[in-house]
Amino acid sequence: MGIRLIAGLALLAGMPVSAQGAMPDCGTGPAAAAAANAAGFDTLEWAPFRRPERGWAVYANKIAAEIATRCTIDTPGFAAALARWQVAHGLPATGVVDAPGFAVMNAGWTAARPRLPVASDGSCTPAPPGVLALASASESYGNKVIMLRRDALAAYRQLRAAAARELPPVDADWFRIFSGFRAPEADAQRCLVEGNCDGIVRAVCSVHRTGLAIDLHVGHAPGFGPDSSDDGNRRAMVRTLAYRWLVTNAARFGFANYVFEPWHWEFVPPSRSMASTRPPAPGKTK
Numbered sequence: 001m002g003i004r005l006i007a008g009l010a011l012l013a014g015m016p017v018s019a020q021g022a023m024p025d026c027g028t029g030p031a032a033a034a035a036a037n038a039a040g041f042d043t044l045e046w047a048p049f050r051r052p053e054r055g056w057a058v059y060a061n062k063i064a065a066e067i068a069t070r071c072t073i074d075t076p077g078f079a080a081a082l083a084r085w086q087v088a089h090g091l092p093a094t095g096v097v098d099a100p101g102f103a104v105m106n107a108g109w110t111a112a113r114p115r116l117p118v119a120s121d122g123s124c125t126p127a128p129p130g131v132l133a134l135a136s137a138s139e140s141y142g143n144k145v146i147m148l149r150r151d152a153l154a155a156y157r158q159l160r161a162a163a164a165r166e167l168p169p170v171d172a173d174w175f176r177i178f179s180g181f182r183a184p185e186a187d188a189q190r191c192l193v194e195g196n197c198d199g200i201v202r203a204v205c206s207v208h209r210t211g212l213a214i215d216l217h218v219g220h221a222p223g224f225g226p227d228s229s230d231d232g233n234r235r236a237m238v239r240t241l242a243y244r245w246l247v248t249n250a251a252r253f254g255f256a257n258y259v260f261e262p263w264h265w266e267f268v269p270p271s272r273s274m275a276s277t278r279p280p281a282p283g284k285t286k
């Protein structure tokens with residue numbers, strides 16, 4: 001079995017320096033599960049986001065971060081880490097990446113994203129103009145006018161400064177924002193003028209209406225744009241240093257990813273973070 005260097009390098013490159021300690025023992029664990037993961041990486045037939053997909057390469061970095069391993073995806077050590085995660089979540093300890101386990105992971109990732117207040121008529125309230133701030137030209141991709149909620153923009157600036165410190169010089173377009181706040185009227189206009197009705201069709205209450213969501217340039221495959229959800233493009237995106245760094249570091253700055261879209265990140269204001277507002281469970285405090 002060949003070692004999948006891409007996944008292994010991806011994890012190391014994206015990891016904070018402080019976490020890059022001694023390599024774990026990746027040779028210990030269920031060998032059959034390791035072989036199944038190596039096969040499924042490119043061939044698993046499933047539909048984790050309703051659209052049929054082949055393989056789970058797009059989600060490999062996120063899965064590895066979730067199960068807290070730096071072992072490459074085809075190793076027994078990776079399978080063992082996954083089996084431990086499965087046990088902790090009440091799932092059969094197969095050590096194999098599959099749809100039911102991924103659904104549990106994704107439910108946790110989704111719960112960590114900001115939720116919109118939805119009115120009884122199904123509408124949602126966009127961010128009031130007063131709380132929005134304008135991103136600078138060097139923060140915008142393609143000279144777009146980018147507005148974000150002030151706290152989200154401040155957090156983005158901290159994130160980008162950290163990326164500049166912690167990564168080698170990267171593509172000048174990486175980490176630039178190509179979409180932030182989107183007003184309902186702008187979505188409607190885009191639908192009318194450009195025939196791009198995604199903003200309306202995708203979600204009545206798109207989180208872009210809160211000013212908390214940012215679409216970041218994390219690279220793309222030749223011939224594709226930075227927001228193309230073509231599977232080949234998504235596979236290229238998740239291999240970039242920018243995306244790999246974000247997967248392991250964006251949470252430090254309050255950002256969570258919608259994993260189907262490697263470019264889409266959402267700022268969770270501290271006051272709305274479950275971790276900071278939920279009181280300790282009775283009897284669980286030490």
Ligand SMILES: [Zn+2]
Nearest residue numbers: 213214215264
């Ligand atoms: Zn987005």
